Amino acid sequence: MLSDIEISRQAKHRPINHIAIKLGIEASELSLFGDTKAKISLDILNRLQGNVEGKLVIVTAVTPTPFGEGKTVTSIGLTQGLNAIGKCATACIRQPSMGPVFGIKGGAAGGGFAQVVPMEELNLHLTGDIHAVSSAHNLAAAAIDACLFHESRLSREEYVAQSGSDPLNIDAKQILWRRVVDHNERSLRNISVGIGDNNGPVHDSGFDITAASELMAILALSRGLKDMRRRIGRLILALDTQGHPITAEDVGVAGAMTVIMSDAIEPTLMQTLTGDPCLIHAGPFANIAHGNSSIIADKIALKLSEFVITEGGFGSDMGFEKFCNIKVRESGRAPDTAVVVATLKALKANSGLESRNDINLPDMERLVAGFANLKWHIDNVSQYGIPVVVAINRFPTDTEEELQWLKSAVAETSAFGCEVSNAFSEGASGAEALARIVVSATEQASEFRFLYPLESSLEAKLMAIAESGYGAKGIILSDEAKQQLSQIKAIGLDGLGICVAKTPLSICHDPKVKGIPKxxxxxxxxxxxxxxxxxxxxxxxxxxxxxxxxxxxxxLNIDINEQDEIVGLA
Amino acid sequence: MLSDIEISRQAKHRPINHIAIKLGIEASELSLFGDTKAKISLDILNRLQGNVEGKLVIVTAVTPTPFGEGKTVTSIGLTQGLNAIGKCATACIRQPSMGPVFGIKGGAAGGGFAQVVPMEELNLHLTGDIHAVSSAHNLAAAAIDACLFHESRLSREEYVAQSGSDPLNIDAKQILWRRVVDHNERSLRNISVGIGDNNGPVHDSGFDITAASELMAILALSRGLKDMRRRIGRLILALDTQGHPITAEDVGVAGAMTVIMSDAIEPTLMQTLTGDPCLIHAGPFANIAHGNSSIIADKIALKLSEFVITEGGFGSDMGFEKFCNIKVRESGRAPDTAVVVATLKALKANSGLESRNDINLPDMERLVAGFANLKWHIDNVSQYGIPVVVAINRFPTDTEEELQWLKSAVAETSAFGCEVSNAFSEGASGAEALARIVVSATEQASEFRFLYPLESSLEAKLMAIAESGYGAKGIILSDEAKQQLSQIKAIGLDGLGICVAKTPLSICHDPKVKGIPKxxxxxxxxxxxxxxxxxxxxxxxxxxxxxxxxxxxxxLNIDINEQDEIVGLA
Incomplete structure (x- = not known):
């Protein structure tokens, strides 16, 4: 079989404005970026206000393994399959970070014959949104450090005279805002800044990957430019010497940060290999952030399509939980159906049993043991009150016997249905059966429930996620966490929701514990x-x-070839 | 008068593909970025190979002052003026850095009625080139530090087994590659990285502004993608424990860096307020880097236009010197004429005389004294063997008497001619007289000369710049510089040209010395x-x-307003 980038390059892309016209986007609402990408103006939401929204499908998965479960392959394949059976479906996914692209596994455009194309444009700069987030984030870091520098070298009188405002009395040990870069950069995790003459008080700092920036979460959760401006104003950059929060608004940098991100708020339209619309917008990771693409992209897609397929990062304990308890709460829009992606390999790897031979070979014992992980994720999703469809992402080595056993095992669970997806090797036609059962699932009555009410205490909310979301007995707070909890309550922020940052490799906090941690x-x-x-x-x-x-x-594998084409992107 | 952003916003932009068609760019060679910006494929150079090149005009200035001399205003105004008198002229300028945009003076789009529009798009992300440079630069930093980390934690045998290649034996004290960010970030000038458990050996590092990245210089000096790939391969990232250079090629990251910059190599087409073509490409500062826009943009513009107007940053001792001795040598294309921009205010401020009153008021004594600085720059430019035109960028407060005196004084110099430019307040029509004299100047016979041959020793080349380029008696090397010089010779790089990084605020190294340092x-x-x-x-x-x-x-002034428009960009 061809490599992903070869399939992407051989595909004949339609001009992106044709995709837009077919979807119902007007030319005045579109900014072209070449003929493969286009940004969509938020003005469209005013025009489409009266449109009925389509069905919203959230794709999640079993606990991830090093083999790759193909969640994006399934999301894109399902979108292709829905269009193939005559439905208008749009995929809404996250923008890939360059960290993984250059670090490990390559991109996040799907794969095989279920891809967003051109994959190299999706995986590299796209339309610049991640760069805008990095730039706005680091301007805030520069601003707070510049204030600290000038406060430290000037008397109060001088400061007021020269700046025209009161000093913020920043506590150099309480600068909470770190920096970001969109690379895997171990050596920048913890740094010391301000070294040397006249470079400001020396203090600790560090870089996170841009996907972990709070601005990335804001981009994904904002409902419009003014909402984004307000959220940016509320960002807490540091504490003052009295322990009070200093916000981006206090520093006077919130407006400029918003300006830097004012194009990023528009989702980017691309297409699948079969010319189906795909909106790419925001890219928070699901382990260290909330792990879902933007509310704005979903909203636009729902107004234009019968079906919108989106995905939450990692297993259902991660991105899906945050989809439900964070994103849905902000968007006000519950999902109609969830798809849980599983593979035979992933279940075997999640069995907790030692591998006696090649994981590609049949092994009913491990499959049966590993099924417990899938069942756990089905039950986890079901508790939110929506129908669950299991998609078995098929690999060439999968045997019919194992697949049949798995389908019959799923039939005994609370799942609404189960289908094998051949989207990777066959594209749209390989996902038609899955598409049909997803359509049926969205026609079921459902009643979405949050895992916790916002009104509970932070401890109670966390307990709800730990117990109902992971199956834990309870929670244990470190001394530092206890102290921070008091601080959060003192500031009056205990009414907020919770985003858990944990390993995705186990349902619990220990990546070595497979299956169902107890x-x-x-x-x-x-x-x-x-x-x-x-x-x-x-x-x-x-x-x-x-x-x-x-x-x-x-x-190491990535370069340009003699024809000036990009090679080596997986 | 309206503010720059108000003028820019009130202007009726033509669709950028109309500008492209008029200039002779084919649709297949254009990637639109909305309807105001477009990237131009380098394929165009093959198609236009046979075209006769137009005239190349380099705009420079007297020694800069805090009042602003309006070099970009004059470059854009001259382009507008040339088109107004029936010539086909294109401006080629640098992409502005966000450092100054958010730090001090605002953008670099020109001003008044001589602007590149929309100015906010030029001044913010444009088409992402600076972000691409930052990203490629910081990937190299991450790569060298990751190698160092793995070399330090693994035995030689383990390293070879796991990586499949020999260790580079990086000297942690000799990592020469710093990081970059496109902001004014004092606290990141000197940092300590790799702090904490398993984050790699702790060592010194720091951030430069992206305009100072060697990759920015490479972008500006490359003649095509393969040339850029080769140059990136040659980048020296560190020394090994034997003192030998470790290149980006050695680290295996040169291909990926090139891929990150593979869109950035295409210049961006925008337009002036009067719909004249303007190519924006690369943005090295002229004090800490070579200060000129790209060779590729000039080349494309020369194949498509009768006149190409480009500019070198700061005074003629800075960007213009580097234009001649670095850029021309790489491009093989000498300028046909130079324009030296002066203002009455700048000459008064360069007089070295104390101001007795408002600099906007007439003051013949200071003007006469300050004229020496202009004369110095005229003579400096003349030694390169090309005709010099002086452009007096007029301010509303300038008196006719002073302007007449200045014109007559210039008439006594080696300058080919002198005209007042009213481009700021009048746009194209205000620059027609200047345009006519520039056309005449380009019709003069000229014989371009470099200041030094590349074959000289590094000391001799530096001496030539110091003596002929600044009027110094000689050069003094610090002990560190002497040691580095031996190292450069040992590596065999003494055949390269020289880029001087110095203050732009004086012809010499001391910003306080005004007029002509002796x-x-x-x-x-x-x-x-x-x-x-x-x-x-x-x-x-x-x-x-x-x-x-x-x-x-x-x-502090920059924000979005109630209509979601950007305000406060100067």
Whole structure:
């Protein structure tokens, strides 16, 4: 079979404005970026106000494994399949970060014959949104440090005379705003800044990957430019010497940050290999952030399509939980159906049993044991009150016997249905059966429920996620977390929702525990206030907000060839 | 008079593809970015190979002052004026950095009725080239630090087994590649990285502004994608424990860096207020880098236009010198005429005489004294063997008497001619007289000369710039510079040209010395190898490669208004 980039390059893309016209976007609402990408003006939401919204389908998965479950392949394939059976369907996905693109596995455009194309444009700069987030984020870091510098070198009188405003009395040990870069950059995790003559007080800082920026969460959760401006104003950059929060508004940098992100608020239209519309917008990771594409893109797509397929990062304990308890709360729009993606390989790897042979070979014992993980995710999703469809993303080595067993096992669960997806190798036609059962699922009556009411205390909300969301016995707060909790309550932010940052490789906090973890307490090491995004992040165990490059990183394979084409993007 | 952004917003822009068609660019060679910007494919150079090139005009200025000399206003105005008198003229300018945009003075789109529009798009992300440079630069930094990390934690055998290649034996104290960010970020000038468990050996690093990245120079000097690939491969990132250079090729990251910059190599087409073509490409500063827009943009514009107007940053001792001795050498294309921009205010401020009253009031004494600075720049430019036209950028407060005196004084110099430009307040019609004299100048016979042959020793080349380029008696090397010079010779790079990094505020190294500095030696504090760009940077005195934000920074005024429009960009 051809590589992903070869399939992408051989495909005949339609001009992107044809895709837009077919979807019902007017020329005046479109800014072309070449003939493969276009940004959509938010003005469209006014024009479409009266349109009935389509059905919203959220794609999630079993606990991820190193083999790749193909969640994006399934999301894009399902979109292709729905269009193939005559439905108007749009995919809404996140913009890939360049960290993984150059670091490990390559891009996030789907794969095989279920891809967003051209994949190299999706995986690299796209239309610049991630760069805009990095730039706005780092302007705030420069601003707070410049204030600190001038406050430290000037007397109060001088400061007032020269700046025209009162000093903020920033506590150099309480600068909460770090920096971001869209790379895997281990050596920047913890840095010391302000070194040297006249470069400001020396203090600790560090870089997170841009996908972990609170601005990325804000981009994904904003309902419009003014909403984004208000959220940016609320960002807490530091504490003053009295322990009071200093916001981006206080520093006077919120307007400029919004200006830097004023194009980024428009979603980007691309297409699948079969010319179906795909909106790409915002890219928060699902382990260290809330892991879902934007509310704005979903909204536009829902007004234009019968079906909107979106996905939450990692397993249903991660991106899907945050989709329900964070994104839905902000958007006011519950999903109509969830699709849980599983593969035979992933179930075997999640069995907790040692591999006796090649994971591609049949192994009913491991499959049966690993099924428990899928069942857990089906039940987890079901508790939100929506129909669940299981999509088995088929690999060439899968045997009919194993697939049949898995389908019959799923039939015994609370899932509405189950289908094998051949989207990777066959494209749209390989996902038609899945598409049909998803259509049926969205026609079921459903009653979406949150896992917790916002009115509960932060501890109660966290307990709800730990117990109902992961199956934990309870939570354990570190001393630091306890102290931060008091601080959050003192500031009056305990009414916010919770975004858990934890490993995606297990349902619990320990990546080594496979299958269904039992009899554990969830250790909360730290809290982080995200007043702009509108949630409190709870860090569980050791969570890296900046990945590192391995000893054999992805960039080694990437180059231009004799024909000036990009090679090596997976 | 209206503000720059108000003028820009009230202007009726033509669709950018109309500008392209008029200029002779085919639709297939154009990638639209909305209807105001478009990237031009380098394929156009093959198609236009046989075209006769137009005349190349380089715009420079007297020694800059805080009042602003209006070099970009004059460049854009001259382009407008040339088109108004029936010539086909294109402006080629640099992409503005967001550092100054949010830090100090605002953008670099020209001003008044001589602007590139829409100015906010030019001044913010444009088509993402600066972001691409930052991203490629920081990937290299991440790569070298990741190698260092893995080399430090693994035995040689483990490293070879896991990576499939030999360790580079990086010397942690000799990592020469810093990081970049496109902001004024004082606190990141000197940082310590790799702090904490398993984040790699702790070592010194720091951030420069992206305009100072060697990749920015490479973007400006490359003649095509393959040339850029080769230059990136040659970048020296670090030294090994034996003192040998480790290049981006050695690290295996040069291909990926090129891929990140593969769209950036295409210049961006915009338009002036009167719908004349303007190519924006690359943005090296002229004090800490070579200060000129790209060779590729000039080349395309020369194939399509009768006149191409480009500019070198700051005074003729800075960007113009580097235009001649660096850019012309790489492009093989000498300028036909130079324009030296002067204002009455700038000459008064360059007089070295104390101001007794408002600089806007007539003051013949200071004007006469300050004229020496203009004469110096005329003579400086003349030595390169090309005709010089003086453009007096008129301010509303200028008196006819002073302007007449200045014109008659210029008439006594080696300048070919002199005209007042009213482009700021009148647009195209205000620059017609200047346009006519520039046309005449380009019809003169000229014989371009470099200031030094590349074959000279580095000391001799530096001496030539110091003596003939600044009027110094000689040069003084610091001990560090001497040691670096031996190292450069040992590596075999003494055949490269020289890029001087010095203050733009005086012809010499001391910003306080106004007028024509005399009787001084040029102190060289450091050398920096730029093997990819193809020059050695000589740092003169204290040169900051990262600006800082002031106590009342520009971002304070920038916001979105009730109509979601950007306000406060100057």
């Amino acid at each position: 009899d554990f307490d969830l250790p909360i090491t730290q809290f982080k206030i995200n007043a702009g995004a509108g949630f409190i992040t709870a860090l569980v165990g050791k969570v890296m907000t900046m990945p590192g490059l391995g000893v054999k990183p992805g960039y | 009787d001084f030696d040029l102190p060289i504090t450091q050398f920096k190898i730029n093997a990819g760009a193809g020059f050695i940077t000589a740092l003169v005195g204290k040169v900051m490669t990262m600006p800082g934000l002031g106590v009342k920074p520009g971002y």
